[in-house]
Amino acid sequence: MVDFTLTDEQKNLRDMAHDFAEKEIRPVAWELDRDSTFPHEIVKQAWELGLMNNHIPEEYGGPGLDFLTGCLIEEELGWGCSGVGTSLMCNGLATAPVILGGSEEVKKEFLGMLTEEPKLASFCLTEPDAGSDVSGMRTTAVRKGDKYVINGTKCFITNGSHADWYTVYAKTDKEAGHRGISAFVVPRQLDGVSVDKKEDKLGQRASDTAMISFSDVEIPADYLIGEENKGFKLAMMTLDRTRPGVAAMGVGIAQAAFEFARDYAKERVQFGVPIAMHQAIQFMIADMATKIEASRLMVWKSGVELDQGRRNTLISSHAKRFAADTAMEVTVDAVQVYGGYGFIKEYPVEKLMRDAKIMQLYEGTSQIQRLVIAREVLMPRRVEEPATAAA
Numbered sequence: 559m560v561d562f563t564l565t566d567e568q569k570n571l572r573d574m575a576h577d578f579a580e581k582e583i584r585p586v587a588w589e590l591d592r593d594s595t596f597p598h599e600i601v602k603q604a605w606e607l608g609l610m611n612n613h614i615p616e617e618y619g620g621p622g623l624d625f626l627t628g629c630l631i632e633e634e635l636g637w638g639c640s641g642v643g644t645s646l647m648c649n650g651l652a653t654a655p656v657i658l659g660g661s662e663e664v665k666k667e668f669l670g671m672l673t674e675e676p677k678l679a680s681f682c683l684t685e686p687d688a689g690s691d692v693s694g695m696r697t698t699a700v701r702k703g704d705k706y707v708i709n710g711t712k713c714f715i716t717n718g719s720h721a722d723w724y725t726v727y728a729k730t731d732k733e734a735g736h737r738g739i740s741a742f743v744v745p746r747q748l749d750g751v752s753v754d755k756k757e758d759k760l761g762q763r764a765s766d767t768a769m770i771s772f773s774d775v776e777i778p779a780d781y782l783i784g785e786e787n788k789g790f791k792l793a794m795m796t797l798d799r800t801r802p803g804v805a806a807m808g809v810g811i812a813q814a815a816f817e818f819a820r821d822y823a824k825e826r827v828q829f830g831v832p833i834a835m836h837q838a839i840q841f842m843i844a845d846m847a848t849k850i851e852a853s854r855l856m857v858w859k860s861g862v863e864l865d866q867g868r869r870n871t872l873i874s875s876h877a878k879r880f881a882a883d884t885a886m887e888v889t890v891d892a893v894q895v896y897g898g899y900g901f902i903k904e905y906p907v908e909k910l911m912r913d914a915k916i917m918q919l920y921e922g923t924s925q926i927q928r929l930v931i932a933r934e935v936l937m938p939r940r941v942e943e944p945a946t947a948a949a
């Protein structure tokens with residue numbers, strides 16, 4: 559039997575995240591967006607409440623939550639403000655490769671750092687010339703005795719300016735394309751690590767997006783995550799685990815826009831009746847509701863597949879692609895429902911429209927999700943296959 563009933567723990571955590579989003583995030587979200595201010599205070603509060611580091615196992619001080627519960631929390635934070643939500647959830651992206659492949663010592667040191675204090679970590683995959691096609695990355699890691707020396711530049715790194723450590727992908731075999739990539743943990747305070755540029759963005763302006771350079775950065779060889787040249791596989795396994803949560807954040811943005819549009823449609827009177835009485839508006843509101851419902855179902859399924867130990871590459875790409883496109887479509891329609899007021903910053907929906915755009919871009923663009931979906935449906939793997947990389 560398929561049962562969509564949440565456990566009491568899941569309901570409580572979802573309600574707590576909603577409450578936090580309503581009381582602590584919403585009241586400042588538009589101001590943080592206007593000034594592009596990083597939400598330091600909210601990070602501390604969320605950490606204290608236990609709304610961060612959801613999937614760090616209990617033995618390293620985390621709550622060890624299942625993926626469905628993580629999605630429930632991410633939807634609520636995205637509903638509050640997805641810029642803040644992205645800042646709070648980025649540790650999940652940076653820690654997933656460590657949880658999957660780090661040595662016991664690395665897990666204790668670096669996961670422990672995040673659970674002992676409200677610290678941040680970033681995931682450094684993208685480079686100026688290597689976005690969707692990471693095999694073109696130029697960052698290198700050269701083994702010298704018991705160390706690796708890292709050189710290169712990563713761009714668009716979420717929380718990059720504020721992170722205490724980075725998960726960095728670098729070439730250990732320059733000739734081997736994606737099969738020559740390895741993953742490392744790099745502490746921020748090491749000589750040669752620098753934050754070069756903070757980006758000024760269209761949306762999610764409360765989140766920090768930075769360019770990070772590594773110039774002859776020496777790290778102990780033990781900071782290699784997993785095996786040498788298996789970093790691409792680790793990155794794909796990471797994205798399988800984080801795309802459900804990113805998609806959930808897209809659902810949160812869409813839900814927020816839907817609620818604003820629904821309420822406005824009932825208040826705004828034109829031609830002698832609330833605009834909600836006009837069928838054209840009703841149909842827009844109905845389509846928003848349907849798309850949100852379908853997105854949420856895909857998000858839940860993509861989390862549950864992981865929780866039940868199954869490979870979720872296909873459903874997590876369905877969820878990420880559909881929820882991202884839904885967030886974009888619903889927020890554009892919300893602006894339409896508001897008419898001219900929707901275009902004015904004093905009203906809430908233009909921010910949501912700007913925020914939604916990134917959902918179609920980061921953690922694999924909507925085109926890349928379609929490539930993954932096409933590959934999975936044209937060359938399907940057996941569903942019983944355990945959760946492994948898409949590589």
Ligand SMILES: Cc1cc2nc3c(=O)[nH]c(=O)nc-3n(C[C@H](O)[C@H](O)[C@H](O)COP(=O)(O)OP(=O)(O)OC[C@H]3O[C@@H](n4cnc5c(N)ncnc54)[C@H](O)[C@@H]3O)c2cc1C
Nearest residue numbers: 681682683684689690714715716767919920921922923925
């Ligand atoms: C705000 C923000 C935060 C980010 N955070 C992080 C982070 O924390 N860590 C990190 O490593 N990266 C991060 N990124 C990077 C993000 O993941 C990349 O921007 C994304 O993967 C796309 O890469 P690109 O920008 O180089 O675009 P490109 O790869 O140059 O793509 C350009 C266009 O071409 C399309 N395209 C490319 N290849 C194909 C193809 N084969 N078929 C069809 N269409 C294709 C794309 O879909 C896109 O529309 C972030 C980006 C932003 C903007």
